[in-house]
Amino acid sequence: MLPPAEPTRRWPSRLTTRLRVRLARLTSGPGPRQRWRRSLQLRVVATTTLLSLLAVAVAGAYLAGRISDQLFDSRRDQALTEARRGALDAQTRFDQFTASNTYEVQLQAQTLLGQLEGVGLDRDRTVLLLQLPRTDPSVSIGTALSSATDGPSTVPDALRAAVRRNGTTQQYQSISVIDAEGRVRPWLAVGSLVKVPISGDYELYFLFDLSREQATLDAVQRTLLVGAFVLVMLVGGVTAAVVHQVVQPVRAAAAVASRMGDGHLGDRMEVKGEDDLARLAASFNAMAASLEQQITELEQLGTLQQRFVSDVSHELRTPLTTIRMAGEVIHDAREDFPPAVSRSAELLYTQLDRFEDLLADLLEISRYDAGAAALDAERVDVALLVRRVVEAAAPLAERRGSDLVVRVHPALTADDDGAGGCTAEVDRRRVERILRNLVVNAIEHGEGQPVEIDVAVDAVAVAVRVRDHGVGLSPTDAARVFDRFWRADLARARTTGGTGLGLAISREDALLHGGRLEVSGRPGQGATFLLTLPRDREAQLGAGSPLALRPLLQITAVNGV
Numbered sequence: 001m002l003p004p005a006e007p008t009r010r011w012p013s014r015l016t017t018r019l020r021v022r023l024a025r026l027t028s029g030p031g032p033r034q035r036w037r038r039s040l041q042l043r044v045v046a047t048t049t050l051l052s053l054l055a056v057a058v059a060g061a062y063l064a065g066r067i068s069d070q071l072f073d074s075r076r077d078q079a080l081t082e083a084r085r086g087a088l089d090a091q092t093r094f095d096q097f098t099a100s101n102t103y104e105v106q107l108q109a110q111t112l113l114g115q116l117e118g119v120g121l122d123r124d125r126t127v128l129l130l131q132l133p134r135t136d137p138s139v140s141i142g143t144a145l146s147s148a149t150d151g152p153s154t155v156p157d158a159l160r161a162a163v164r165r166n167g168t169t170q171q172y173q174s175i176s177v178i179d180a181e182g183r184v185r186p187w188l189a190v191g192s193l194v195k196v197p198i199s200g201d202y203e204l205y206f207l208f209d210l211s212r213e214q215a216t217l218d219a220v221q222r223t224l225l226v227g228a229f230v231l232v233m234l235v236g237g238v239t240a241a242v243v244h245q246v247v248q249p250v251r252a253a254a255a256v257a258s259r260m261g262d263g264h265l266g267d268r269m270e271v272k273g274e275d276d277l278a279r280l281a282a283s284f285n286a287m288a289a290s291l292e293q294q295i296t297e298l299e300q301l302g303t304l305q306q307r308f309v310s311d312v313s314h315e316l317r318t319p320l321t322t323i324r325m326a327g328e329v330i331h332d333a334r335e336d337f338p339p340a341v342s343r344s345a346e347l348l349y350t351q352l353d354r355f356e357d358l359l360a361d362l363l364e365i366s367r368y369d370a371g372a373a374a375l376d377a378e379r380v381d382v383a384l385l386v387r388r389v390v391e392a393a394a395p396l397a398e399r400r401g402s403d404l405v406v407r408v409h410p411a412l413t414a415d416d417d418g419a420g421g422c423t424a425e426v427d428r429r430r431v432e433r434i435l436r437n438l439v440v441n442a443i444e445h446g447e448g449q450p451v452e453i454d455v456a457v458d459a460v461a462v463a464v465r466v467r468d469h470g471v472g473l474s475p476t477d478a479a480r481v482f483d484r485f486w487r488a489d490l491a492r493a494r495t496t497g498g499t500g501l502g503l504a505i506s507r508e509d510a511l512l513h514g515g516r517l518e519v520s521g522r523p524g525q526g527a528t529f530l531l532t533l534p535r536d537r538e539a540q541l542g543a544g545s546p547l548a549l550r551p552l553l554q555i556t557a558v559n560g561v
Contacts, residue, residue: 041240041247049236056228064221071213072174076188079125080170083190083206086116086127087170090194090204097197105198106141116206117147124212126151129196130203132164139199152177152207155189163191163203175207186210249277253284265292327352373512377537380428381421382462383408383455389435390453393443401448402468404439409456409546422457424535430509431533434517435464437502438529442468445527456546461515462535463547467528473521481519482507506531515541520549 036042093112099105113127127147131140146153155175162171172190179185191205252269259267268288269281327348334345390404397404408422442451449469456463473481480486485500510517513533521527532545 040250041243044243045236045240048239049232052235053228053232056231060224060228064217064224067220068217071217072210075208075210075213076172079188079190079206079208080172082125082208083172083192084170086206087168087192087194087204090116094194094196099197102139102141102198105196106145109141109196110145113145113147124209126207126209128153128155128203128205128207129194130155130160130205131199132201132203135200141196141199141202151209152187152189155191155205155207159189159191159205160203163193163205167193174210186214246277249281253281256284256288260288260291265295324352373508375427375512375537376429377425377427379423379425380431381423382426382431382457382464382533383422385428385432386435386453386455386464389432389439392436393439396440397443397451400443400446402443402446403450404443405450405452407452407454409454422455422462424457424462424533425537426513426533427509430512434506434509434531435466437506438464438466438531441503442466442470442527442529446470449526454547457535458546460535460539461532461541461544461546463533463545464531465528465547465549466531467526469526472523472525473519473527474523478519478521478527482517513537514539518549 036046090112094109097105097108099108109129113129116127117125129145131143144153152175156173159171159173170190170192172188175187175189176184177187188208188210189205190208191203193201194204196202249269256267256269265288268285271278271281271285327345330345331349334342337345386406390406394404439451439453446468447470452465452467454463454465454467482503484504507517510531510533514537515531515533518530518532519527520530528549530545530547530549532541532547534541
């Protein structure tokens with residue numbers, strides 16, 4: 001029989017939810033580089049802490065070095081004094097030896113070394129008696145005699161050579177010795193020559209253990225390290241607190257400015273105290289109040305202007321209708337008038353058409369300004385709209401001597417369901433008006449050169465590019481080409497009877513669809529307009545487009561009209 005299965009462990013739903021929320025915040029929050037660039041407080045605290053750490057490290061290294069030097073110098077001077085006193089005592093005792101052979105001298109010398117080593121707390125040194133090189137073996141009392149078995153038994157050759165050169169003058173050198181436990185212990189070796197009865201000159205060394213001084217130095221360094229860490233943390237904390245007091249009003253000002261940008265013009269900063277930051281907050285509030293008043297006045301003025309334009313446009317329709325009827329009567333009877341009056345009747349009739357178009361455009365602009373424009377969307381083939389606009393503009397192009405070339409790119413014209421055509425869900429009337437404005441504008445400024453119209457589509461958007469090879473646009477002109485009633489050349493007449501609002505309305509129509517209308521050009525090399533619209537009303541248009549704003553010099557025609 002199988003054992004019962006272990007029950008599955010499940011975390012409580014609340015804990016799981018909290019963990020997921022925190023994980024989402026961590027993964028979706030700004031990265032270290034973004035936080036460093038965005039947070040003034042973080043940069044100031046980090047910079048101050050690093051500089052404080054550097055300063056404390058330099059000061060700590062200097063203090064540790066000075067303390068180490070002072071400890072060593074003090075111990076060295078004490079060791080030299082003790083070694084000098086011990087060498088004189090040893091020489092006096094050697095002179096008092098009564099031994100008659102080398103064996104007795106060796107025994108007395110070994111006893112003397114033990115006495116020179118010290119007893120009790122003073123036993124912090126080892127005494128060595130080393131034989132000189134090339135000593136006669138018959139008078140030798142041993143190559144090396146030591147006062148202890150656990151201390152150093154040798155000294156560096158450089159020190160021994162210096163002792164032999166300088167005789168009774170003291171010589172010293174710091175050495176390191178590895179003890180039985182594998183630890184490295186510092187020692188100070190002080191040596192000089194002494195005369196041993198029967199055997200002659202020997203090297204006498206006092207080796208002082210510096211472990212206590214090293215332990216003291218280690219304790220001081222640990223204290224300095226801990227103190228430096230605590231000091232740096234305190235500096236960082238104090239800096240963070242001080243910077244927070246300075247940055248907090250700035251953050252509050254940024255938050256208020258952001259809310260004001262979102263339309264909350266009544267938001268203000270909180271003023272606390274009478275210091276510089278309080279005066280900054282008061283000045284900011286005064287500036288915000290002034291801006292609110294000016295923006296309110298501008299909004300009221302804009303509303304009045306929009307209402308005035310709308311009211312005037314509506315009010316002018318009735319007299320315009322009357323004038324239109326009278327003008328038609330006069331225009332129909334123009335053949336009975338003298339030539340000058342007949343010409344005047346034709347001009348009146350033509351300008352009435354332009355006046356009527358201007359009123360229609362003004363009404364359309366007023367609808368956009370009032371936010372009352374709405375789409376009557378349906379799925380249509382944009383390529384068919386392009387051909388219809390081109391056919392309507394063909395007589396004008398023929399009069400201006402421009403050829404209209406339409407290219408529909410087949411590689412991008414398949415819908416998701418496999419059907420052909422550049423279909424999109426758009427307002428047929430508004431898109432046709434955009435295309436008509438672009439084509440007529442290209443013909444008017446094309447200087448009799450060909451006008452190229454390219455149509456393409458992808459899974460998200462449909463694009464129409466209209467390019468002429470005429471006078472072109474400078475960068476300054478391109479930035480203002482969609483302004484109302486703007487013309488690049490003020491002396492240039494509107495030969496096609498435009499109202500000056502066509503491109504402005506075209507851009508508003510494109511934005512109403514959730515698309516965009518772009519322009520590019522160079523003086524003397526023509527201009528290019530690119531209309532990009534989403535294929536579905538709910539789709540979000542990305543930064544790309546099925547067509548490039550700046551086309552290649554040569555594009556193979558696929559479908560021409």
